[in-house]
Amino acid sequence: MKLWYSFTKELKLASKSFYFYIELIFAVLILVIVLFVIPENFNSTTTEYVLLDMPDSAAAAMEESFLDEDLDGKYENTEIKVKKEMIPVRLIETEDRMVYLVENEDDLEKLADSKKQLGAVIRMDESGNISYTYYLQGYETERLKNLYKVIHNSDMATLEAALDDQEVRTISTDYTVVSDRVNTMPSLLTFNGSLMGMFIIAAYIFLDKEQGIIKAYAVTASTVWQYLLSKTLVITITAIVTTAIITIPILGGSANYLLMLVFLISTGFFASSIGLLLSAFFDSMNKAFNAIFILMVMILVPAIAYFIPGWEPFWIKFIPSHYIITGFREVIVKGGDAGYVLLLSLCFLVGGFLLFIWANARHKKCLTA
Amino acid sequence: MITVKNLYHSYSKDDKYAVKDASFEIEKGEIFGFLGPSGAGKSTTQGVLTGLLQLQKGEVTVAGYDVKKISNKMFNQIGMSFEQSNVYNKMTAKENLVFYSRLFDVETRDPQELLDMVGIGDKADIKAGEFSKGMKHRLTFARSMINNPTIWFLDEPTTGLDPAIAATIKDIIWEEKKQEVTTFLTTHNMFIADELCDRVAFIVDGEIKLIDSPKNLKLQYGAKLVDIEYIKDGEPVKESLSTIEDKDRKKIKEILDTYEIQTMHTKEATLEEIFIKVTGRGLV
Numbered sequence: 001m002k003l004w005y006s007f008t009k010e011l012k013l014a015s016k017s018f019y020f021y022i023e024l025i026f027a028v029l030i031l032v033i034v035l036f037v038i039p040e041n042f043n044s045t046t047t048e049y050v051l052l053d054m055p056d057s058a059a060a061a062m063e064e065s066f067l068d069e070d071l072d073g074k075y076e077n078t079e080i081k082v083k084k085e086m087i088p089v090r091l092i093e094t095e096d097r098m099v100y101l102v103e104n105e106d107d108l109e110k111l112a113d114s115k116k117q118l119g120a121v122i123r124m125d126e127s128g129n130i131s132y133t134y135y136l137q138g139y140e141t142e143r144l145k146n147l148y149k150v151i152h153n154s155d156m157a158t159l160e161a162a163l164d165d166q167e168v169r170t171i172s173t174d175y176t177v178v179s180d181r182v183n184t185m186p187s188l189l190t191f192n193g194s195l196m197g198m199f200i201i202a203a204y205i206f207l208d209k210e211q212g213i214i215k216a217y218a219v220t221a222s223t224v225w226q227y228l229l230s231k232t233l234v235i236t237i238t239a240i241v242t243t244a245i246i247t248i249p250i251l252g253g254s255a256n257y258l259l260m261l262v263f264l265i266s267t268g269f270f271a272s273s274i275g276l277l278l279s280a281f282f283d284s285m286n287k288a289f290n291a292i293f294i295l296m297v298m299i300l301v302p303a304i305a306y307f308i309p310g311w312e313p314f315w316i317k318f319i320p321s322h323y324i325i326t327g328f329r330e331v332i333v334k335g336g337d338a339g340y341v342l343l344l345s346l347c348f349l350v351g352g353f354l355l356f357i358w359a360n361a362r363h364k365k366c367l368t369a
Numbered sequence: 370m371i372t373v374k375n376l377y378h379s380y381s382k383d384d385k386y387a388v389k390d391a392s393f394e395i396e397k398g399e400i401f402g403f404l405g406p407s408g409a410g411k412s413t414t415q416g417v418l419t420g421l422l423q424l425q426k427g428e429v430t431v432a433g434y435d436v437k438k439i440s441n442k443m444f445n446q447i448g449m450s451f452e453q454s455n456v457y458n459k460m461t462a463k464e465n466l467v468f469y470s471r472l473f474d475v476e477t478r479d480p481q482e483l484l485d486m487v488g489i490g491d492k493a494d495i496k497a498g499e500f501s502k503g504m505k506h507r508l509t510f511a512r513s514m515i516n517n518p519t520i521w522f523l524d525e526p527t528t529g530l531d532p533a534i535a536a537t538i539k540d541i542i543w544e545e546k547k548q549e550v551t552t553f554l555t556t557h558n559m560f561i562a563d564e565l566c567d568r569v570a571f572i573v574d575g576e577i578k579l580i581d582s583p584k585n586l587k588l589q590y591g592a593k594l595v596d597i598e599y600i601k602d603g604e605p606v607k608e609s610l611s612t613i614e615d616k617d618r619k620k621i622k623e624i625l626d627t628y629e630i631q632t633m634h635t636k637e638a639t640l641e642e643i644f645i646k647v648t649g650r651g652l653v
Contacts (some may be wrong), residue, residue: 005471016459024573212455216512219419219440219449220472365423 001117002222004229014234019200027242041180047098051110069094082114186328187303193243194267197235198275207278225360232272239268260331266345267324273355280362370551371395376427378413387413389575398549402566410575411555445475447520452525454505458498462508473516483511503530521552559640573648590638599628
């Protein structure tokens with residue numbers, strides 16, 4: 001019963017607190033950003049400026065091949081402003097490329113330089129040999145530069161034939177493709193739903209320490225774990241509410257909400273226990289600032305890795321937020337691996353429980369210090 | 370009700386003790402004053418007794434419970450009024466008391482009755498955050514009685530209160546004494562201690578210098594003081610000197626022989642003067 005009274009009291013106080021509204025505002029802000037700022041799918045169209053430096057007949061043939069891919073099969077004559085100069089171009093728009101055909105190499109260089117995009121000169125000598133000159137921006141990867149170097153060692157017809165001859169077999173079809181918008185959700189849910197609680201719970205405890213309330217609690221017949229758990233429960237409720245604010249409008253009926261609830265509770269408990277432990281080692285938020293900052297940077301790294309598919313160092317697997325992100329990913333995709341999520345939930349519950357025991361022991365020692 | 374034997378406490382966990390070798394016993398129904406200047410070790414001792422600080426060295430029992438292996442049940446029997454008000458500002462006065470009443474396993478007192486006792490009954494439904502400092506202090510004081518404590522720890526219970534309210538608080542302490550509540554009163558206000566305490570302990574630099582009743586202390590020191598006002602080098606000088614200590618007696622003789630006496634009379638020493646006499650220190 002004491003736990004219940006502490007919990008209802010904490011819930012009442014939290015509903016009147018600054019931090020609670022910060023969490024709600026943050027959740028609404030995330031929702032607005034995801035719905036109105038992040039597109040359903042990121043635009044992957046590339047822009048290229050191309051000069052065809054070749055006899056008219058050859059140029060016409062190449063332009064014809066470009067037009068085959070154009071969305072409406074026609075050029076669009078237009079002008080691009082570079083500083084105060086208007087450069088005439090012809091636009092060919094395909095599904096994944098915007099190709100601007102320019103008149104001379106000087107214009108090409110100006111456009112590639114000012115628009116920070118790829119420029120290419122396709123030359124044909126008198127013998128009919130084709131050569132390519134690329135204007136790069138300097139930040140392209142060595143892989144891309146090497147690709148440009150090797151791609152033109154054979155003529156395009158040979159390359160295309162080789163591509164056509166290659167057999168591509170799909171080993172697994174048991175996956176779901178999610179939109180780019182939905183793909184941002186796992187990291188957002190990790191921070192809003194689970195990890196935000198870590199800082200908020202520490203803030204609540206520091207506030208109690210500053211106001212001396214914790215001392216008054218310490219001389220009652222209630223136990224430290226009841227005090228800590230009541231705060232954890234409030235944080236969990238807040239996480240559920242804010243996660244619902246974000247997920248329901250975005251995911252609608254496509255997510256496994258029961259699984260999400262289980263995962264949210266377990267990861268929220270784990271994160272709250274870290275927050276409780278953190279608050280046991282410091283007297284105030286100011287003194288804990290360095291530790292909080294290091295922790296924040298550490299838990300942010302897996303989110304960065306999540307958005308850079310080619311970068312996933314092995315040590316990232318030692319950071320819990322990596323697994324929270326991967327767990328949420330499984331939760332939000334249709335047919336996600338529920339077994340994996342439940343296993344992670346169990347691990348986070350056990351880890352959270354151990355951390356909670358440690359935090360309880362530590363707080364018992366220095367709750368009022 | 371409270372037994373303390375050879376209590377030591379160091380915040381830095383070395384030999385820089387905030388409390389050194391403190392020993393005393395407090396009987397049931399007694400009001401025991403723990404007196405000393407700021408930083409003397411009063412709050413540290415009280416902290417150990419209430420379990421707010423870990424017992425490092427020594428033996429302490431409170432209401433029969435060994436503080437070394439503190440039990441939550443002990444807190445059903447103790448009440449603690451803090452010097453710094455620490456109530457939930459976003460809850461009303463009544464909600465504060467109702468919440469705390471639920472954290473004990475014993476029969477608790479009616480929150481409204483307690484608020485009435487300390488003179489803020491009509492403010493029961495007002496948020497504590499809107500209270501003045503004095504009202505918050507009274508709410509903190511009222512909260513300390515919510516569980517009908519048999520041992521009551523009071524830390525500067527009248528500090529910051531106007532004289533009328535302070536008198537009410539003193540009356541409540543007297544009433545509780547009639548109910549055989551044991552009171553551990555920490556203060557640097559010697560007048561309060563003089564009025565309320567059955568016995569007082571003087572603590573300075575973590576060491577208890579003396580434990581006795583205010584009455585005995587006055588008998589021992591009071592009648593043997595003489596206040597002298599005299600003119601020295603054209604300036605009036607006022608001194609309080611003992612009539613039994615050799616050093617003071619010689620000084621009295623010297624003053625009488627040498628200077629022009631303006632007033633001279635024996636008097637009953639205040640507890641503050643006795644404290645200064647015994648410890649060589651003031652109370653600030």
